[in-house]
Amino acid sequence: VDSYDVTVDEELGEIQLVKIEKRKYWLHDDWYLKYITLKTPYGDYIEFPCYRWITGEGEIVLRDGRAKLACDDQIHILKQHRRKELETRQKQYRWMEWNPGFPLSIDAKCHKDLPRDIQFDSEKGVDFVLNYSRAMENLFINRFMHMFQSSWSDFADFEKIFVKISNTISERVMNHWQEDLMFGYQFLNGCNPVLIRRCTKLPKKLPVTTEMVECSLERQDLPQLTLQQEVEQGNIFIVDFELLDGIDANKTDPCTLQFLAAPICLLYKNLANKIVPIAIQLNQIPGDENPIFLPSDAKYDWLLAKIWVRSSDFHVHQTITHLLRTHLVSEVFGIALYRQLPAVHPIFKLLVAHVRFTIAINTKAREQLICEYGLFDKANATGGGGHVQMVQKAMQDLTYTSLCFPEAIKARGMDSAEDIPNYFYRDDGLLVWEAIKTFTAEVVGIYYESDQVVAEDQELQDFVNDVYVYGMRGKKTSGFPKSIKTREKLSEYLTVVIFTASAQHAAVNFGQYDWCSWIPNAPPTMRAPPPTAKGVVTIEQIVDTLPDRGRSCWHLGAVWALSQFQENELFLGMYPEEHFIEKPVKEAMARFRKNLDTIVSVIAERNKKKKLPYYYLSPDRIPNSVA
Secondary structure, three states, X not given: OOOOOOOOOOOOOOOOEEEEEOOOOOXXXXXXXXXXXXXXXXXXXXXXXXXXXXXXXXXXXXEOOOOOOHHHOOOHHHHHHHHHHHHHHHHHOOEEOOOOOOOOEEOOOOHHHOOHHHOOOOHHHHOHHHHHHHHHHHOOOHHHOOOOOOXXXXXXXXXXXXXXXXXOHHHHHHHHOOOHHHHHHHHHHOOOOOOOEEOOOOOOOOOOOHHHHOOOOOOOOOOOOOHHHHHHOOOEEEEEOHHHOOOOOOOOXXXXXXXXXXXXXXXXXXXXXXXXXXXXXXXXXOEOOEOEEOOOOOHXXXXXXXXXHHHHHHHHHHHHHHHHHHHHHHHHHHHHHHHHOOOOOHHHXXXXXXXXXXXXXXXXXXXXXXXXXXXXXXXXXXXXXXXXXXXXXXXXXXXXXXXXXXHHHHHOOOOOOOOOOOOHHHHHHHHHHHXXXXXXXXXXXXXXXXXXXXXXXXXXXXXXXXXXXXXXOOOHHHOOOOOOOOHHHHHHHHHHHHHHHHHHHHHHHOOHHHHHOOHHHOOOOEOOOOOOOOOOOOHHHHXXXXXXXXXXXXXXXXXHHHOOOOOOOOEOOOOOOOOOOOHHHHHHHHHHHHHHHHHHHHHHHHHHOOOOOOOOOOHXXXXXXXX
């Protein structure tokens, strides 16, 4: 890092813009300029933030750091600068359809095609092939990585690739994964805590009766409550993997047949207020060949049924909860931001930290991970195209309200803390959502003195419209706004952008090693079809159904690599790049950080007493962006 002083002798008058030019002297002389500070003859200091790369024979024209809406610019040269910046950006940041029906993404084949400003500092750090292989070396499991088709001998044999780190969540999972309590707990606080919903009516396609489950029902208010009465009292919950119905299983390896199911799992809140499974049907259409498995069945029947549910949960988690609903959605916000909001706009200044490296990581994933013949095909039953079908199907449930955290929790009937205690994802998520909402409302209040100013901010409307038209493909049913008319709605929208990129991604990403490293608890593929009858399952069959040694290794390398923070990670509330210079915003940021610190303490205090702490939504562990 260097800083340079430049002295100017003549009187220049009032400075509107500063232009920086760079000549090309040698091969790699790209220059990242942080900012310019101007000291006037009267002793005033004016900041000109840049935080951009100047490459080749480049020039950059900067405005001072005060955030301005288009209506604040009266001088022709400033209006022109604003317009030209967006024209340039719209040529650099273009939309592209990567797969039919997907949210649009950036028009770039590979990382080096991206605009320099949004590339990773070092591409090596995000090379998936390198990172997964390195992960396998770090975990000392690379000796198994080529052993495809070779089954493990029993459950204990999986420990050969399992790095035992004592007193960790992953070790508890290994020790307790077969228990119904551990199975139920994961729907609340595992890495996919977004599917479970209160069951208000038993679906026709799951013909479960009171007799089947009566040994699981504990409310013995003589006479015992029927299943229907338990539903009415709000004690029954359901997770339905309907999305997986009809998805093609991975056929990329002719030597290994792979299988998917589309289970329905019924759960019960017992008298200890714990959620436990009481019935599992492995496919959508009831019938003799699709029995309802029960805790009262033979041990291995019930265990295999639960493993199928865990495997299905893994698929929906990776492709929908994680890829579509955090990565792809954040990328849409990022592209629209760069296309429609100039650097001087307060909303650009607010959001730019929350899309940092997102377009880059997704480009890298399309290049190496989820492409045809990519790493995803190696170990996942939804590889080879199934994951693409899943995203296409899940687009119809990708709504604006489903990204508004409090609404999403309510829609699943999971909002009552009294009724459903120990749902830490909900409790912590609401705290973080409120902190972000308070902060965005303050920033909006500083720059928009009325709803009218919001409605008349054409750049803002273009940003919101870009998200709707290109991200959501102009689907009315998505409920995404085409325009924003009030300050209240604007601060909610900004909260969605920031929460999705930070908290939601953290909640579903960083627990992957904890919950998915013990393979039987989250099998990425299954090598035999779901059982069609009861009383025939053996432990040998289960082990032959679970992933082989090679696939287990690649899976482990993946969940380990994905669960690591970046080396220079920036966490929620950290804004080292000073895009804002005004005091009111700096004060709002300081209050935001203080609120987040309080949440960190609240969560730490609660976790003290827990055998299974929940820390994914602690703000000191929530990175600012999906990266």
